């Protein structure tokens with residue numbers, strides 16, 4: 001993991017947040033290549049799950065919502081972690097995580113606050129910071145960030161940073177039904193920031209307090225026989241989306257939640273897990289939320305949120321299945337998956353990022369062999385032909401070998417080199433393939449079509 005973190009900093013994928021002020025723990029800023037990678041991830045997701053389907057539409061709702069939303073959704077009451085403090089060094093921990101790490105992964109499942117306190121005490125679990133075994137009792141810690149809208153800080157002005165994008169979808173369900181002419185089953189998708197005051201953030205961008213989600217709420221007519229079929233179809237689509245973008249099957253698995261592991265809104269959940277360098281971790285989740293959310297919002301808002309079947313006129317609250325992806329965890333997965341160190345025959349080590357062409361921040365680099373006016377002029381001509389069709393980079397400074405290495409490290413699928421043969425013999429460029437390092441000569445007139453074909457995998 002350290003090597004990926006170091007490459008991210010060195011090559012401008014991800015920087016520590018607020019670095020010039022000594023940083024702010026567990027915040028990260030995406031640099032130029034990281035931004036391009038993350039945008040490509042979101043674009044690929046939207047393309048697969050919204051644009052190429054006729055049963056999913058998009059939404060972009062506000063982060064701040066009426067506080068009643070969070071009462072209705074259960075987040076004000078139930079969205080909390082069991083927090084304990086070490087009495088000696090005053091460090092704070094998630095009780096359930098301490099149990100998981102010290103006993104086994106399942107030992108904390110289903111424990112209430114008293115149970116967490118008891119298990120930690122009975123097993124003499126030590127403070128990871130100072131090794132003392134004297135903790136406070138576990139107490140609930142709500143994960144939502146609270147602030148105030150306007151200048152007056154009182155109960156009526158309290159607002160929360162949304163902990164999931166999903167609620168923006170539920171409160172707009174009726175608006176979308178009334179304006180989009182969609183009939184059940186259909187989904188509403190949204191990509192946006194979410195915030196959770198996590199007690200133990202860490203593992204680079206895996207667990208942070210500010211992150212981005214890519215979520216779909218897929219609504220359908222309640223039907224016990226159909227639920228599992230729809231759930232399994234989404235499960236397959238989610239799994240295959242990662243495989244199609246280059247994640248190795250061996251590093252990806254689907255894991256069903258046990259009954260006592262389920263969130264307050266879900267009666268069936270499956271996680272997509274990735275084998276990160278620090279172990280298997282949740283990358284995305286699929287939950288059957290039934291009619292929980294719309295029923296709650298109907299109750300709290302006193303608005304009719306039922307769907308009326310246009311043929312039978314029957315009115316009912318639809319059921320919902322929710323595929324929910326973390327954009328940052330997805331980017332982290334593609335970074336980890338792409339990273340390779342290769343020992344070359346000449347004894348050198350080559351670091352290469354094998355991004356899927358759809359995700360690669362730069363699709364082609366245009367490199368004059370040397371910084372000589374006749375070569376740079378021709379290379380700029382090639383760059384001008386390509387730059388409006390593909391995201392390209394022009395680079396003329398430094399030894400050609402070093403420039404190849406740099407492009408390998410940012411995962412550019414193709415390097416195009418302009419040399420004296422281009423000018424004097426064949427009007428071709430040398431195309432170097434990132435993964436195989438094989439080179440071939442391609443006519444400048446044909447290079448656009450060549451790249452189009454190769455990049456559209």
Ligand code: GAP
Nearest residue numbers: 164166206207208211283284285324325326329
């Ligand atoms: N609406 C359902 C929901 O929010 P979740 O399992 O809590 O479900 C969905 O979150 C996804 O959001 C996770 O699978 C993960 O990828 C991402 N996620 C959740 N908490 C995160 C955090 N603290 N940092 C980064 N990503 C997070």
